[in-house]
Amino acid sequence: MSETALRKETADGSAVAEPKTLVEAAYHRLRRDIIEGHLKPGEKLRVEHLKDQYDVGAGTLREALQLLMTDALVVAQGQRGFNVAPISLSDFEDITRTRVLIECEALRQSIQRGTDEWEGAVMAAFHRLSRAEERLDWEVESSREDWEGRNKTFHEVLISACPSRWIRHFQLLLYRQSERYRRLSMNNNPIPRDVHAEHLKLCEASVARDADRACAVLTEHIIRTLDAIRSLPPSVIEPPAKVASVGRGKARNGDAQ
Amino acid sequence: MSETALRKETADGSAVAEPKTLVEAAYHRLRRDIIEGHLKPGEKLRVEHLKDQYDVGAGTLREALQLLMTDALVVAQGQRGFNVAPISLSDFEDITRTRVLIECEALRQSIQRGTDEWEGAVMAAFHRLSRAEERLDWEVESSREDWEGRNKTFHEVLISACPSRWIRHFQLLLYRQSERYRRLSMNNNPIPRDVHAEHLKLCEASVARDADRACAVLTEHIIRTLDAIRSLPPSVIEPPAKVASVGRGKARNGDAQ
DNA sequence: TCAATACGTTTTCTCGAGATTTTTTCTTTG
DNA sequence: CAAAGAAAAAATCTCGAGAAAACGTATTGA
Numbered sequence: 354m355s356e357t358a359l360r361k362e363t364a365d366g367s368a369v370a371e372p373k374t375l376v377e378a379a380y381h382r383l384r385r386d387i388i389e390g391h392l393k394p395g396e397k398l399r400v401e402h403l404k405d406q407y408d409v410g411a412g413t414l415r416e417a418l419q420l421l422m423t424d425a426l427v428v429a430q431g432q433r434g435f436n437v438a439p440i441s442l443s444d445f446e447d448i449t450r451t452r453v454l455i456e457c458e459a460l461r462q463s464i465q466r467g468t469d470e471w472e473g474a475v476m477a478a479f480h481r482l483s484r485a486e487e488r489l490d491w492e493v494e495s496s497r498e499d500w501e502g503r504n505k506t507f508h509e510v511l512i513s514a515c516p517s518r519w520i521r522h523f524q525l526l527l528y529r530q531s532e533r534y535r536r537l538s539m540n541n542n543p544i545p546r547d548v549h550a551e552h553l554k555l556c557e558a559s560v561a562r563d564a565d566r567a568c569a570v571l572t573e574h575i576i577r578t579l580d581a582i583r584s585l586p587p588s589v590i591e592p593p594a595k596v597a598s599v600g601r602g603k604a605r606n607g608d609a610q
Numbered sequence: 611m612s613e614t615a616l617r618k619e620t621a622d623g624s625a626v627a628e629p630k631t632l633v634e635a636a637y638h639r640l641r642r643d644i645i646e647g648h649l650k651p652g653e654k655l656r657v658e659h660l661k662d663q664y665d666v667g668a669g670t671l672r673e674a675l676q677l678l679m680t681d682a683l684v685v686a687q688g689q690r691g692f693n694v695a696p697i698s699l700s701d702f703e704d705i706t707r708t709r710v711l712i713e714c715e716a717l718r719q720s721i722q723r724g725t726d727e728w729e730g731a732v733m734a735a736f737h738r739l740s741r742a743e744e745r746l747d748w749e750v751e752s753s754r755e756d757w758e759g760r761n762k763t764f765h766e767v768l769i770s771a772c773p774s775r776w777i778r779h780f781q782l783l784l785y786r787q788s789e790r791y792r793r794l795s796m797n798n799n800p801i802p803r804d805v806h807a808e809h810l811k812l813c814e815a816s817v818a819r820d821a822d823r824a825c826a827v828l829t830e831h832i833i834r835t836l837d838a839i840r841s842l843p844p845s846v847i848e849p850p851a852k853v854a855s856v857g858r859g860k861a862r863n864g865d866a867q
Numbered sequence: 868t869c870a871a872t873a874c875g876t877t878t879t880c881t882c883g884a885g886a887t888t889t890t891t892t893c894t895t896t897g
Numbered sequence: 898c899a900a901a902g903a904a905a906a907a908a909t910c911t912c913g914a915g916a917a918a919a920c921g922t923a924t925t926g927a
Contacts, residue, residue: 373688374910401878410912412669415880419673423680425779431630432918434879444775451776454715518701519708522682523780631880658908667882672910689888691909 379409379417387426387437388532390540398427398435424529442582442590445534449579452527456575457568459512459520464564467514472560478503478510479556486549497539507552511559531578534590538581541589546577636666636674644683644694645789647797655684655692681786699839699847702791706836709784713832714825716769716777721821724771729817735760735767736813743806754796764809768816788835791847795838798846803834 383403386392404414418435421427429435463471482503490496508528515521551574558567582590643649661671675692678684686692720728739760747753765785772778808831815824839847 376910399878400880411879412881412913413911416673416676419676420679422677432879434919447774447776451774451780454711454777458711517704517708519704519784520711523708527776633880656908657910668909669883669911670881689909691889 375409375413376416376420379407379414380420382407383417383421384424384426384529387421388529388536390533390536392437394437394440394533396437398437400434424526426529426533440533440537440590442587445531445579445582445590448527448530448534449575452524452531453572453575455520455523455527456508456512456571459515459517459524460559460567460571461564462517462520463512463514464559464562464567466516471510471514474510474513475507475556475559478507479552482507482552483549486552504548511555534582535578537589538578538585541585546581548574551577632666632670633673633677636664636671637677639664640674640678641681641683641786644678645786645793647790647793649694651694651697651790653694655694657691681783683786683790697790697794697847699844702788702836702839702847705784705787705791706832709781709788710829710832712777712780712784713765713769713828716772716774716781717816717824717828718821719774719777720769720771721816721819721824723773728767728771731767731770732764732813732816735764736809739764739809740806743809761805768812791839792835794846795835795842798842803838805831808834 383392392398398418400411400414400418404411407414409417418427418429422429426438427435428438467475482500485496485500485503488496489500505528512521512524551570555567555570555574558570640649649655655675657668657671657675661668664671666674675684675686679686683695684692685695724732739757742753742757742760745753746757762785769778769781808827812824812827812831815827
């Protein structure tokens with residue numbers, strides 16, 4: 354087994370905090386696996402199994418799981434262990450509505466308080482995003498990931514001038530939640546809509562300091578994802594509410610990893 | 611020190627989850643001590659010392675602390691341990707502004723979706739609060755606690771018909787944050803304002819389904835607490851950023867903050 | 868055939884000890 | 898007198914093992 358080169362394995366250059374401790378490393382890896390769907394919604398998270406898979410101690414993994422409760426990606430009830438947070442259409446509707454409220458407020462504050470440097474950063478991020486959109490091929494994994502990263506950056510830059518820490522905190526939480534649903538949408542219904550036009554209008558309105566118009570565009574932009582999810586077959590978003598572990602009988606326990 | 615009656619010591623009839631595990635018990639006790647100010651803002655939380663004080667193991671207390679990061683009452687950085695979240699006037703301004711946004715949205719949704727039963731519950735809670743306000747004596751501890759509880763209940767009932775789990779989640783987070791500042795305000799400047807009139811207008815507007823007026827009243831109601839904090843001497847809210855230990859002699863604080 | 872109960876296995880929760888890292892203090896030097 | 902460096906001390910982080918609880922299964926009775 355690996356002996357030494359284990360501590361610095363996290364390859365996802367994360368946003369701000371570099372994972373210095375094993376707990377944080379496990380936290381980042383778990384969060385990634387949950388958002389990407391390798392750990393399915395509602396799935397039971399057994400510490401005994403996961404500690405081998407992630408090569409950490411039981412207590413360490415436990416702490417990482419409790420840290421994931423902050424993002425509401427993991428739920429725990431009493432003495433019955435941890436589960437991946439379930440998903441549902443109503444939950445995503447709630448997330449979307451709340452996200453519209455939060456992101457619009459963030460955008461308003463950003464437009465109001467943004468400096469010229471902020472305008473420049475918005476233009477730059479939009480330009481980089483446009484370039485990626487031009488050569489976007491939904492079949493190629495790397496191309497899609499590249500676009501995703503630049504899309505996230507663009508939206509981050511847009512609200513980067515928002516001075517409210519709490520608004521930004523809530524925005525991040527909701528964005529991570531919606532990431533899970535968005536990936537579902539992309540995997541099952543890869544019909545790209547014309548996001549470039551939306552981004553263009555959003556960029557124009559923001560730089561023009563037209564908060565009302567920018568928020569209107571952003572609202573529609575966010576709600577579009579909800580419509581995409583609504584158009585999915587219900588079986589995708591509402592899997593049979595399996596409560597616990599290996600389904601009784603011979604239901605294949607296809608927990609891959 | 612307590613020996614056995616540790617499991618059920620939390621006397622604050624908490625919202626939903628009774629502390630079944632030691633981790634949750636320690637979590638509730640720590641949260642209470644932080645909100646009440648026994649653990650001061652910015653104070654270092656040494657696991658070795660606290661594990662004796664709370665009669666739990668080191669790992670257990672560690673997990674409780676990580677659970678408290680969910681409420682943003684504890685902060686941790688890398689490998690340098692835990693600290694009580696610091697406070698500042700600008701932070702409370704941010705909390706207040708965001709709280710206005712969230713609580714108003716919650717109230718709007720509650721007014722829109724509330725049933726007749728909700729109206730009745732609002733009236734009942736207001737009545738109970740009024741009774742407590744009539745015989746409120748700021749000198750008596752029990753009277754103050756009674757009023758506090760009914761006040762919290764009144765505001766909870768007001769937004770209880772809000773169907774959004776995320777809005778309610780954010781509301782709870784911000785309320786707990788502001789609790790810490792409110793206690794500061796009450797301990798240092800016990801000048802009661804005429805909250806009864808505010809509550810009356812809030813109740814009337816809500817039951818009359820006048821969302822705009824209700825939100826206006828609620829906004830002013832929340833901002834009043836900010837004004838109370840603003841009127842405090844700065845030394846109360848911005849204590850000298852003492853790091854931790856028995857700082858004796860030579861107060862050379864070269865921290866760049 | 869169905870329901871209720873008791874047992875065995877699995878999982879969770881908790882505690883104490885060892886390795887790394889950070890902080891403090893003391894000594895030495897310009 | 899101030900500053901840099903090194904050693905000591907404290908605290909943190911991590912791991913493995915033992916007790917308590919929950920889940921699943923099998924058995925028994927109507």
